[in-house]
Amino acid sequence: METHVALLPSAGMGHLMPFLRLASMLASRNCKVTLLTAQPAVSSAESNHLNSFFTAHPHIQRLDFHVLPIHPSNPHHDPFFLQFEAIIRSVHLLPPLLSSLSPPISALFLDIAAATCVDQLSDDPSLSISYYILSTTSARFFSLISHLPHLTLEDHSKYSNKKLQLPGLPPFSISNIPPPLFNPENLFTTQLISNSRAISKVKGIVSNTFRWFESETIEALNSGNTSITLPQFLPIGPFKPYEDDGKCCSLSWLDEQPTKSVVYVSFGSRTAMSKDQIKELGEGLLKTTQKFLWVLKSVKVDKVEETGLEELLGSSLLGRIKEKRQGMVVKEWVKQEDILAHPAIGGFFSHCGWNSVMEAAQRGMPMLAWTLNGDQRFNAEVVEKAGLGLWPKNWGWLGERLVKSEEIEEKIEDLMQDHKLRSMAQKVGEEAIQAWEIGGTSEKVLGQIIEMLTLKV
Structure with a gap:
């Protein structure tokens, strides 16, 4: 049977x-x-x-x-x-x-x-x-x-x-x-x-x-x-990953970027930051020397997602992002596994939700953990111990304090420029592959x- x-x-x-x-x-x-x-x-x-x-x-x-x-x-x-x-x-x-x-x-x-x-x-x-x-x-x-x-x-x-x-x-x-x-x-x-x-x-x-x-x-x-x-x-x-008929909205922009030059920024499908924190994050990204792909979310449930990018970021910040052509900001759902597999991605700035951690581990992708709620500090502990990423513990839980743009800039530069971290993350990816041989x-x-x-x- x-x-x-x-x-x-x-x-x-x-x-x-x-x-x-x-x-x-x-x-x-x-x-x-x-x-x-x-x-x-x-x-x-x-x-x-x-x-x-x-x-x-x-x-x-x-x-x-x-x-x-x-x-x-x-x-x-x-x-x-x-x-x-x-x-x-x-x-x-x-x-x-x-x-x-x-x-x-x-x-x-x-x-x-x-x-x-x-x-x-x-x-x-x-x-x-x-x-x-x-x-x-x-x-x-x-x-x-x-x-x-x-x-x-x-x-x-x-x-x-x-x-x-x-x-x-x-x-x-x-x-x-x-x-x-x-x-x-x-x-x-x-x-x-x-x-x-x-x-x-x-x-x-x-x-x-x-x-x-x-x-x-x-x-x-x-x-x-x-x-x-x-x-x-x-x-x-x-x-x-499973096969589906969905398409990723952001790969065409990524195709134009050099290998490992882009930091992917996403805090999951349920994390809604305050406008003040979103602006500090945007300023921090612009201060870095790195290119970025930022998936932005303002509400927990996407059925009521009505706020536009300009309202969230402010016309000045959004204008500078467009003018510098340093990064791309999207609000719609993206196929994260496709983005992480893209050769242009060199680091993942994440909330450390477990799906995100495993998708990064599978590809040996270095992570910067910003633990916001739920199980994420436990997950970040695993990431840090395995050598997959960095975890600034003093940033606290979501809303506990306003993490400033200078702090964000510093950690993103560490993520993208730390060769030892990249090598350790690659080892994690190799072990992940071996687990399925x-x-x-x-x-x-x-x-x-x-x-x-x-x-x-």
Whole structure:
């Protein structure tokens, strides 16, 4: 019988992209794949990517999952977190959908942001399947969130210069823990704790990382020496890009630039900076001797992205950017993996979202980390330790302070001119390639997963 698996991403491009890549990877290994798509999508980027993906992959089945609407008591709640909540509250609608699939599915891959769905699904007699979680963050940050139900972090909030030691795991710097986790009432915190409680019920944690890149943490997670029982941690990164019919808007400009002369500047699909910080960033880029491609975002959800470049940057700054012909600023979604693969790109100025980190690692691209929120300090710690990039820790979390143009200028010059960093980043890229060679660590683990899925049929 054909091995059939279903995948359920949650919300946001940072969660959707690894699921699309995993779907493509499983389909290429002769699995029949059904992708459940929570509807309505939060952002236009998600809707457009899904349409493009299914056009390019007609062999992957699409099954829309219409979630119940949630009316937030607080209108300022993050719309992506509200969608996580909507998926979890709609979990009772999943069994009939999953049971209707033919041939029957052997496994469901759930987003870590909706892992608590396993609690209800595993008790449903109509389903006899295995459950896997796809972790959309670093092994380093996963090792913290897996222990959250057993921690009282608010007790540590005053000791930011100290380390937090959990049994069997490398110690954490308390200053790297996202501030919301110190507030047990915060929606981000309550969702993470709820989802982490379900981890023990799944067969494995699939992760977009590779053994060499996070060897200490991965070995610790799989050692059996942690204070809680964890399922097998399965690193199969860096996830391979998938084919689609989308086009990148910025490559024509890049084609005209010298090799490794351009710094690519992007802070992800969900980061919205203040106008003051955007202007300092723009001034810093202009002060450098480097060319730049800057993807600018002013709101969290692109469906309400109405502010023009001139309003965001000011006519003076935008005019100088155009006049100097030193850089290009775009506001639309770009195919980041194509940009990072372009020979003109010589460095990546990033928020250190995990997808961005793995895309840079895959290409040996030096990074400058500006950690803004969420798991990004943990991710930057991995980047710095592996030799992939620089991390100015004193820049703080987003909005904590205004990072001035002179600081930005200095660090971009360091990023683009540090030959030792470039050499170390190249080593990371070589290790990432080796992980996917025949007999490589990630290639072998994916083979293990396929074997487990086949045995279930």
